[in-house]
Amino acid sequence: MTHKVGRISPFNITALALGLAFLYLPIVILVIYSFNASRLVTVWGGWSLRWYTEVFNDRATLEAAWMSLRVAAVSATSATLLGTLAAVGLARGERFKGRTLFSGMLLAPLVMPEVIAGLALLLLFVALDVERGFWTVTIAHTTLTMCFVTVVVQSRLVSLDRTIEEAAMDLGCDPLQAFVRVTLPLIFPAIAAGWMLAFTLSLDDVVIASFTTGPGSATLPIRIYSEVRLGVKPQINAICTMMIAFIAVVIVIASLASKLSNAQGRSAAPL
Amino acid sequence: MTEESPDIDAPAALAGSAPPVDASADLPLLRIEGVGKKFGAFRAVDRLSLDIREGEFFALLGPSGCGKTTLLRMLAGFETPDEGRILLGGRDIAPMPPHQRPVNMMFQNYALFPHLSVRDNIAFGLRRAGMARAAIDIRVAEMVALVKLDGLEKRKPDQLSGGQKQRVALARALARRPQVLLLDEPLAALDKKLRESTQLELMALQRRLGMTFIIVTHDQEEAMTMANRIGVMDAGRLEQVATPRNLYEAPHSRWVAEFIGDVNLFDGEIASRDPHRLIVSTRDGGTIVVAEPRQPVGKTAVSIAIRPEKVKLSRRGPALDAIDSHAINRLEGVVTDVSYLGGLTVYQVKLDSGAMVRSSMANTVRIDIDAYSAGQRVVVWFTPDDCVVLEQ
Numbered sequence: 001m002t003h004k005v006g007r008i009s010p011f012n013i014t015a016l017a018l019g020l021a022f023l024y025l026p027i028v029i030l031v032i033y034s035f036n037a038s039r040l041v042t043v044w045g046g047w048s049l050r051w052y053t054e055v056f057n058d059r060a061t062l063e064a065a066w067m068s069l070r071v072a073a074v075s076a077t078s079a080t081l082l083g084t085l086a087a088v089g090l091a092r093g094e095r096f097k098g099r100t101l102f103s104g105m106l107l108a109p110l111v112m113p114e115v116i117a118g119l120a121l122l123l124l125f126v127a128l129d130v131e132r133g134f135w136t137v138t139i140a141h142t143t144l145t146m147c148f149v150t151v152v153v154q155s156r157l158v159s160l161d162r163t164i165e166e167a168a169m170d171l172g173c174d175p176l177q178a179f180v181r182v183t184l185p186l187i188f189p190a191i192a193a194g195w196m197l198a199f200t201l202s203l204d205d206v207v208i209a210s211f212t213t214g215p216g217s218a219t220l221p222i223r224i225y226s227e228v229r230l231g232v233k234p235q236i237n238a239i240c241t242m243m244i245a246f247i248a249v250v251i252v253i254a255s256l257a258s259k260l261s262n263a264q265g266r267s268a269a270p271l
Numbered sequence: 272m273t274e275e276s277p278d279i280d281a282p283a284a285l286a287g288s289a290p291p292v293d294a295s296a297d298l299p300l301l302r303i304e305g306v307g308k309k310f311g312a313f314r315a316v317d318r319l320s321l322d323i324r325e326g327e328f329f330a331l332l333g334p335s336g337c338g339k340t341t342l343l344r345m346l347a348g349f350e351t352p353d354e355g356r357i358l359l360g361g362r363d364i365a366p367m368p369p370h371q372r373p374v375n376m377m378f379q380n381y382a383l384f385p386h387l388s389v390r391d392n393i394a395f396g397l398r399r400a401g402m403a404r405a406a407i408d409i410r411v412a413e414m415v416a417l418v419k420l421d422g423l424e425k426r427k428p429d430q431l432s433g434g435q436k437q438r439v440a441l442a443r444a445l446a447r448r449p450q451v452l453l454l455d456e457p458l459a460a461l462d463k464k465l466r467e468s469t470q471l472e473l474m475a476l477q478r479r480l481g482m483t484f485i486i487v488t489h490d491q492e493e494a495m496t497m498a499n500r501i502g503v504m505d506a507g508r509l510e511q512v513a514t515p516r517n518l519y520e521a522p523h524s525r526w527v528a529e530f531i532g533d534v535n536l537f538d539g540e541i542a543s544r545d546p547h548r549l550i551v552s553t554r555d556g557g558t559i560v561v562a563e564p565r566q567p568v569g570k571t572a573v574s575i576a577i578r579p580e581k582v583k584l585s586r587r588g589p590a591l592d593a594i595d596s597h598a599i600n601r602l603e604g605v606v607t608d609v610s611y612l613g614g615l616t617v618y619q620v621k622l623d624s625g626a627m628v629r630s631s632m633a634n635t636v637r638i639d640i641d642a643y644s645a646g647q648r649v650v651v652w653f654t655p656d657d658c659v660v661l662e663q
Binding site: 161163164166167168169170171172173174177181182185186 | 382
């Protein structure tokens with residue numbers, strides 16, 4: 001290779017290092033300090049797993065984490081169901097009246113400021129006199145994450161060769177059977193990726209959760225946020241490190257799933 | 272099957288509309304009756320009628336956008352006709368959804384299920400039909416042997432070559448033993464050599480199974496090779512339905528003559544009618560004598576079509592005995608272009624009137640010292656029987 005552009009020059013290395021440092025140095029520092037033996041956040045006192053054990057002894061934090069996981073699982077599942085249906089409607093339905101409007105409304109949460117979405121939901125729940133807690137946060141997160149699922153699943157459906165579904169119908173499937181036996185297995189990786197995306201989005205949301213949750217049902221990000229307001233404790237670093245690890249694993253699985261989905265899509269394409 | 276008739280200059284007797292059938296006994300397997308389909312303002316299929324008999328290998332041939340694929344998709348059930356009926360074995364299937372029709376389709380891109388193995392692809396339609404497991408195994412094995420896929424049953428479609436995928440698609444469509452098999456450009460994705468051998472295999476398979484095949488293609492050589500009858504379509508209508516020979520030797524219209532193969536056309540007017548002869552005075556070819564077609568020519572403005580291989584060249588004109596019998600049409604010109612194509616050579620001749628005529632001659636000897644060369648003055652001749660008279 002003699003391409004000048006592709007050569008690793010000192011300038012390139014420096015630029016890369018600075019860029020990566022800008023993105024990841026704060027996280028690296030947070031992870032390192034989560035293993036700090038010292039009680040003071042800013043002073044290094046040697047390696048220790050002390051704060052991790054403290055986290056597991058902190059009932060309130062564990063409850064918040066459990067709450068977050070439940071909200072994420074339930075909201076991701078319902079968002080995936082609704083989002084997939086919407087994607088199928090948009091990608092496969094006849095050109096129904098108001099399709100553009102429907103598509104626009106569906107995708108609005110992608111660009112809607114979270115504060116506004118949260119406030120709107122709060123006003124709604126207050127007006128309806130709903131007791132705020134697990135279900136209100138779950139509903140709010142479903143509305144927030146559904147559009148992401150729709151985008152992921154719809155793009156897969158659009159790239160899927162329609163004649164495969166026609167072949168299924170030609171071979172004796174009614175439209176529902178064709179969807180279940182042929183379309184669903186082929187878009188399943190995209191649906192799984194959408195679910196994981198919704199799950200992580202719900203898990204790390206503070207803004208909408210803080211508007212729609214009630215007393216005694218704080219999610220983990222809300223708990224972290226309120227703890228930090230009273231001063232940064234070393235336990236927080238430990239919780240955050242665990243969250244980072246968890247989300248990293250989910251993201252890796254999601255991207256593997258979507259890769260698998262694309263590989264299948266290629267083989268389905270005409271020669 | 273229609274036997275080739277020796278009277279190729281009598282198109283009306285041979286090709287096109289089938290004789291009227293009385294409703295009970297003689298109803299063809301598939302009758303398409305005044306079927307029309309519009310997409311917006313565009314008429315894809317324009318009140319088309321066609322009969323297809325049982326066991327026939329029928330080709331729908333036409334340029335892209337002529338409506339042939341739309342017609343096939345209406346037979347499969349993926350499009351619903353706006354008007355008309357599609358009678359399969361006497362039953363109107365036009366309102367039926369695809370999964371209830373006793374027809375199967377082989378798709379142009381094969382549309383194999385990428386998540387299923389070869390075996391499961393072939394068994395898919397049988398399972399939907401609720402066939403017993405043991406019977407499915409037998410039928411799948413039969414199909415695998417039929418299309419020579421032995422040993423590949425467990426592979427996924429993306430582990431197969433193009434030719435193998437084509438076979439899986441064929442086996443999958445045949446497995447349900449449809450009354451009619453629809454094939455949408457089934458060989459378009461194969462390379463030339465494989466396409467030619469697959470054409471012969473498909474023909475042999477169709478004869479062996481005695482099944483009715485309807486193929487859509489834009490490749491006239493493919494249609495001529497495989498089909499018993501060809502329906503030539505243009506702008507949503509059938510221009511002509513005939514055997515390959517009649518389509519080529521007795522086209523009904525100028526459009527068909529030009530679409531199928533290569534043709535020389537002379538426009539002119541009928542000057543006089545002898546017994547069995549028409550004398551046509553043309554703008555570019557002078558007076559041309561043609562044999563009178565069986566079907567009477569109503570108009571006086573006609574076109575005369577002559578295939579290039581029926582146009583002969585000679586240095587001095589036809590031999591004397593030829594003049595006595597047939598070779599009455601004699602024109603003179605200069606060879607302008609010689610294209611050697613291996614099996615035959617195509618000569619472009621500029622007539623003295625200025626018109627161009629193409630003549631193709633089979634290269635029957637290896638060393639041809641008599642071959643014509645560009646710039647050479649030649650006599651162009653053809654017999655009245657080799658001319659087809661077309662109304663303009």
